[in-house]
Amino acid sequence: xxxxxxxxxxxxxxxxxxxxxxxxxxxxxxxxxxxxxxxxxxxxxxxxxxxxxxxxxxxxxxxxxxxxxxxxxxxxxxxxxxxxxxxxxxxxxxxxxxxxxxxxxxxxxxxxxxxxxxxxxxxxxxxxxxxxxxxxxxxxxxxxxxxxxxxxxxxxxxxxxxxxxxxxxxxxxxxxxxxxxxxxxxxxxxxxxxxxxxxxxxxxxxxxxxxxxxxxxxxxxxxxxxxxxxxxxxxxxxxxxxxxxxxxxxxxxxxxxxxxxxxxxxxxxxxxxxxxxxxxxxxxxxxxxxxxxxxxxxxxxxxxxxxxxxxxxxxxxxxxxxxxxxxxxxxxxxxxxxxxxxxxxxxxxxxxxxxxxxxxxxxxxxxxxxxxxxxxxxxxxxxxxxxxxxxxxxxxxxxxxxxxxxxxxxxxxxxxxxxxxxxxxxxxxxxxxxxxxxxxxxxxxxxxxxxxxxxxxxxxxxxxxxxxxxxxxxxxxxxxxxxxxxxxxxxxxxxxxxxxxxxxxxxxxxxxxxxxxxxxxxxxxxxxxxxxxxxxxxxxxxxxxxxxxxxxxxxxxxxxxxxxxxxxxxxxxxxxxxxxxxxxxxxxxxxxxxxxxxxxxxxxxxxxxxxxxxxxxxxxxxxxxxxxxxxxxxxxxxxxxxxxxxxxxxxxxxxxxxxxxxxxxxxxxxxxxxxxxxxxxxxxxxxxxxxxxxxxxxxxxxxxxxxxxxxxxxxxxxxxxxxxxxxxxxxxxxxxxxxxxxxxxxxx
Numbered sequence: 001x002x003x004x005x006x007x008x009x010x011x012x013x014x015x016x017x018x019x020x021x022x023x024x025x026x027x028x029x030x031x032x033x034x035x036x037x038x039x040x041x042x043x044x045x046x047x048x049x050x051x052x053x054x055x056x057x058x059x060x061x062x063x064x065x066x067x068x069x070x071x072x073x074x075x076x077x078x079x080x081x082x083x084x085x086x087x088x089x090x091x092x093x094x095x096x097x098x099x100x101x102x103x104x105x106x107x108x109x110x111x112x113x114x115x116x117x118x119x120x121x122x123x124x125x126x127x128x129x130x131x132x133x134x135x136x137x138x139x140x141x142x143x144x145x146x147x148x149x150x151x152x153x154x155x156x157x158x159x160x161x162x163x164x165x166x167x168x169x170x171x172x173x174x175x176x177x178x179x180x181x182x183x184x185x186x187x188x189x190x191x192x193x194x195x196x197x198x199x200x201x202x203x204x205x206x207x208x209x210x211x212x213x214x215x216x217x218x219x220x221x222x223x224x225x226x227x228x229x230x231x232x233x234x235x236x237x238x239x240x241x242x243x244x245x246x247x248x249x250x251x252x253x254x255x256x257x258x259x260x261x262x263x264x265x266x267x268x269x270x271x272x273x274x275x276x277x278x279x280x281x282x283x284x285x286x287x288x289x290x291x292x293x294x295x296x297x298x299x300x301x302x303x304x305x306x307x308x309x310x311x312x313x314x315x316x317x318x319x320x321x322x323x324x325x326x327x328x329x330x331x332x333x334x335x336x337x338x339x340x341x342x343x344x345x346x347x348x349x350x351x352x353x354x355x356x357x358x359x360x361x362x363x364x365x366x367x368x369x370x371x372x373x374x375x376x377x378x379x380x381x382x383x384x385x386x387x388x389x390x391x392x393x394x395x396x397x398x399x400x401x402x403x404x405x406x407x408x409x410x411x412x413x414x415x416x417x418x419x420x421x422x423x424x425x426x427x428x429x430x431x432x433x434x435x436x437x438x439x440x441x442x443x444x445x446x447x448x449x450x451x452x453x454x455x456x457x458x459x460x461x462x463x464x465x466x467x468x469x470x471x472x473x474x475x476x477x478x479x480x481x482x483x484x485x486x487x488x489x490x491x492x493x494x495x496x497x498x499x500x501x502x503x504x505x506x507x508x509x510x511x512x513x514x515x516x517x518x519x520x521x522x523x524x525x526x527x528x529x530x531x532x533x534x535x536x537x538x539x540x541x542x543x544x545x546x547x548x549x550x551x552x553x554x555x556x557x558x559x560x561x562x563x564x565x566x567x568x569x570x571x572x573x574x575x576x577x578x579x580x581x582x583x584x585x586x587x588x589x590x591x592x593x594x595x596x597x598x599x600x601x602x603x604x605x606x607x608x609x610x611x612x613x614x615x616x617x618x619x620x621x622x623x624x625x626x627x628x629x630x631x632x633x634x635x636x637x638x639x640x641x642x643x644x645x646x647x648x649x650x651x652x653x654x655x656x657x658x659x660x661x662x663x664x665x666x667x668x669x670x671x672x673x674x675x676x677x678x679x680x681x682x683x684x685x686x687x688x689x690x691x692x693x694x695x696x697x698x699x700x701x702x703x704x705x706x707x708x709x710x711x712x713x714x715x716x717x718x719x720x721x722x723x724x725x726x727x728x729x730x731x732x733x734x735x736x737x738x739x740x741x742x743x744x745x746x747x748x
Contacts, residue, residue: 084127
């Protein structure tokens with residue numbers, strides 16, 4: 001079969017003239033076949049039939065074949081060769097032997113010579129062109145192999161040969177047929193026109209899946225226009241008028257059962273290719289446009305001990321996870337009866353621990369948790385419904401709690417379990433019990449305070465604690481009381497960690513603890529003492545931070561995504577979702593480090609919180625510790641220099657969001673200072689503090705648009721408490737400052 005297709009592909013490029021041999025051979029094999037006489041005939045009839053069929057007829061056929069058919073076959077097959085040879089021979093002979101004569105006879109002879117000369121030339125040219133086409137047979141095969149190699153086909157040249165053959169046939173009917181035709185359009189046309197389960201459909205999905213795998217490959221030929229292919233594929237599969245029909249056919253193919261034992265391999269291959277294509281385009285698919293699509297995809301979530309069954313399950317989970325990135329698809333998934341239970345089935349049965357962490361089931365559980373982690377962050381009413389349904393599955397909840405506490409589970413599984421449980425704990429409408437919430441917090445604190453724990457797990461626990469402490473006062477209280485060492489770990493991380501993101505999270509947690517914990521006990525005393533010890537160093541680093549001209553240096557963490565989902569922390573303490581920190585040599589003293597803008601914003605947020613909760617005398621001592629009144633520089637002046645160095649006028653969204661946090665925290669510090677009368681009200685102090693207030697006022701109007709966008713983003717993730725804008729904070733600071741100045745004048 002392969003050699004036949006090779007020949008056909010070659011003839012498609014070379015012209016196809018040699019294909020006639022196959023028809024002649026089949027005719028001869030049929031002509032010389034002998035039919036047996038029917039049963040029930042007497043001996044005489046059978047003897048006569050034998051003589052006629054085995055002697056007379058074969059002799060007659062041989063005679064006719066040798067005298068008529070064979071010469072015709074030779075002439076038909078090699079006629080072009082004979083005519084070319086004869087023409088070449090006659091043209092090399094000057095005398096065409098037409099005789100000679102006088103007068104009209106001579107003129108007629110000359111005309112005949114000229115006509116024969118033209119005829120021989122035409123025949124020779126025809127023969128030359130024919131042999132020229134023959135030389136392209138090997139070239140055609142090379143072209144097919146080259147194209148197959150460029151696209152890294154495992155199928156060698158089988159499909160490429162068919163593509164070349166169909167292109168040749170189409171061009172013979174219409175020369176414009178080749179316009180806009182390529183492997184992408186060929187594959188799409190096969191998928192569109194072929195019936196479900198047919199060989200043509202298998203060819204189409206094979207080609208398309210191979211093109212998709214090349215899109216995802218890091219290595220490909222420079223001769224292949226990857227971006228052009230990607231755009232064309234999306235246009236035909238998603239944006240065309242028949243895209244719904246194509247996607248519906250592929251999704252229906254996914255759920256197609258094997259029709260017979262001999263067909264099971266091809267059916268499995270067809271379903272596998274179709275699933276890969278659907279997974280590639282799943283981010284652009286809308287399930288509400290494909291009736292029955294979710295049922296077909298959910299049919300993939302069936303497991304057995306067969307490896308193919310596991311691969312099919314993982315493909316189904318991957319498709320659903322990509323689909324779940326769109327809100328409308330999340331709604332369809334949540335409305336599909338029993339689908340959430342099937343998704344969580346590997347968790348509900350605790351397959352991971354029952355199998356003693358067997359790799360087969362670890363992959364299955366990871367796929368399930370990846371999808372659940374996406375569903376729990378769905379927005380709006382759909383998200384509330386999904387979180388309630390997930391948190392109501394007690395078996396799955398217990399299994400995830402055990403994964404968090406299990407030291408033998410993969411780190412990625414523990415991180416996913418933390419992410420899911422934290423999101424459920426942050427939703428007051430979920431069915432997560434208070435006991436489960438406390439158990440989660442206890443596990444997170446234990447992980448965070450364990451120096452021997454895997455760094456990635458500690459990072460997840462640290463970020464989770466930052467979110468939970470911001471969400472609820474009760475969470476902050478439990479975190480502080482769960483482990484007496486938690487404050488020490490936080491303060492040590494705040495000043496000495498070599499990872500800026502760790503310092504950011506430590507500052508966030510300490511800020512929330514200071515803000516929420518008000519019970520007068522030993523825990524509060526320990527917290528106050530720790531804050532009193534570290535704040536002078538924190539303030540020194542804040543005042544020394546910033547590069548000249550407001551340049552923000554980006555370190556190796558600049559593009560790493562945060563664990564926190566958008567909208568889980570209020571705007572004043574918002575984390576933008578991306579690390580914009582600068583990591584300068586860890587061998588330098590922390591006080592000499594240039595801080596990244598996110599770290600600076602977090603430190604200032606902590607400082608503003610400490611200023612708010614501190615007593616007047618404590619605040620004066622803290623300010624004097626970093627800016628003594630006799631050193632020639634005021635605290636307000638140093639604060640002004642820091643703000644000017646770090647605020648940028650035009651930057652990306654994350655940078656501007658952190659600039660907003662810096663200005664709001666600075667304004668809160670001013671309000672606290674003025675309220676506690678932390679100014680000596682000397683002339684230069686008046687000027688520095690007033691200049692800082694007017695500087696912040698000048699930037700407040702330009703931040704209105706950004707604050708509006710950030711508040712809308714927060715509202716997508718549930719109701720948020722009202723927050724003060726920068727303009728309102730600056731207005732409050734100006735009013736307090738004006739009031740203090742009036743009081744100072746009256747005292748003079």
